[in-house]
Amino acid sequence: MQSLNDLRVKIDSIDAELIKLFEERMNISREIAEFKEKNGLSIYDQDREKKVIENNISHVSDELKVYVEEFVQCIMRISKKIQSKSTNVK
Ligand SMILES: O=C(O)C(=O)C[C@]1(C(=O)O)C=C[C@@H](O)C=C1
Secondary structure (H helix, E strand, O other): OOOHHHHHHHHHHHHHHHHHHHHHHHHHHHHHHHHHHHOOOOOOOHHHHHHHHHHHHOOOOHHHHHHHHHHHHHHHHHHHHHHHHHOOOO
């Protein structure tokens, strides 16, 4: 069994990757907001959100599906906050 410290080192490394990807995703989200602003589209897209959730839960075990859905919904909630802060789109 690995030591607590070894396991925490692994978690820290995974967190660093997650945060880097989170930042990248939010930068893309800002670009999408600019596109939506220019093209008169609203931030919230229910069909797209359903697809994002379905796509992501399809890759995980049944046990994790409910948590992945919660995780993706949380990411999209933050994404929408960033989109509305960075543009005049609602
Ligand atoms: O795909 C879009 O239209 C986006 O604005 C991105 C995004 C997301 O963060 O995935 C955010 C808001 C929408 O409701 C749907 C998806």
